Amino acid sequence: MKLTNLNKLTLSILLLCGIVLPASAQKNFKYKATLQNIDSTGFYRIGLQPALVAKAKVDLSDIRIADSKGNFVPYIQAGSLPQKSQKSFVVFPEISNTPKTDTSTVFIIENKTALVLDRLWIRLQNTAVKRKVNLLGSDNLNQWFAIQEDIPLQEAIQNSEGTYLQLLSFPASNYRYLKIQVNDKNKNPVKFLQAGIYTEYASAAQSYTAIAPVNIIRADSNKATFIDIKLNDNYQVNKLHFNISAPKYYKRGVAVYQFVNNGKELISEAELSSDKNPDLLIAAKTNHLLIEISNGDNQPLSIGEIKAYQSEEYLISYLEAKQSYQFLAGDSLAQAPEYDLKFFADSIRSNTPVIKHEAVVKNTGYAAAVKPAGKDYTVLIWVAIIVSLGLLLFLTLKMTKEVKKKENNN
Secondary structure: OHHHHHHHHHHHHHHHHHHHHHHHHHOOOOEEEEEOOOOOOEEEEEEEOHHHHHHOOOOOOOOEEEEOOOOEOOEEEHHHOOOOOOOOEEEOOEEEOOOOOOOEEEEEEEOOOOOOEEEEEEEEEOOOOOEEEEEEEEOOOOOOEEEEEEEEEOOOOOOOOOEEEEEEEEEEEOOOEEEEEEEOOOOOOOOEEEEEEEHHHHOOOOOEEEEOOEEEEEEEEOOEEEEEEEEEEEEEEEEEEEEEEEOOOOEEEEEEEEEEOOEEEEEEEEEEEOOOOOEEEEEEEEEEEEEEEEOOOOOOOEEEEEEEEEEOEEEEEEEOOOOOEEEEEOOOOOOOOOOHHHHHHHHOOOOOOEEOEOOOEEOHHHHHHHOOOOOOOHHHHHHHHHHHHHHHHHHHHHHHHHHHHHHHHO
């Protein structure tokens, strides 16, 4: 009987820990947004609005979906879905496969036709190691610009082919050269075989969501036009659209800077030309941009307005009917989650229903954790729980030995 009571007490404390842990985990996130209600159980494609992405980390690794009990719900990025109707794989030519150094392995490819890309398939020799990848872009092979950092390199799924494909999803860009850089300091390198896209995707148009408001201050000086762009949050900006009314023919070099830590850094060099769409494709996570347009001996461009856009981002998750869910974001220490759902992506239909989330608000649980009304006894509570568990384990083992001893004596 004593042994049974101890086991019940142990189970009770473990259940208490199970309740405390999800609630405690949610306190690490500064912001939340309620998901749209659903009437039927199944997979859903959930759009990430600019207001939510603005509160998240650059790689979106701190976004979580939580159910009404506080448990995290698995998801995958929409770009990770298998392309069931792909016709052929277009391999981008390799420019350089730099031998491994002490810090990284580099694989450089060329996007000859300057396609606008937001995903890239890479083929690797089978590997089961954990690495992170940085993706950079360039138009001249000399100056490189960051596109996406710390992308987790997936482990190979068991197969007999000896190679596997992984999808890299990133903000839309049209750099001519792409550099895949693996962080493998003091470790053996992974082997890249090729990289490219599928033809059906190559013809698809990228969709964007508008960011508002956009505040602009313009100055024309010394054969150049400077446009200062300020946003009201740290948005992910992937496209800038210029409403240019004059002159009829123009071709101007453009440099785009973002302000970081009280300084500015160059993130893109491109051009605005009358024979192309007046758009600049960039990859920035900022609330402050500076555009420098080189006019030479020409009159400055007549620009009516500038609009900012974020490339559409989606997560796909299996949701239960009549259940309430919410997004959590804003944990600077969070790492990208690893869910089993990625191994079952082929179970997801291409016409998955799309749902939205409501307005982003502050997570009151986080505020209470940061600014407690009285003394914070969290550490003491955890110490008490750990000590109690240790004591219960000791008593359980002791009682078990005594029971066995009595059974042997009988």
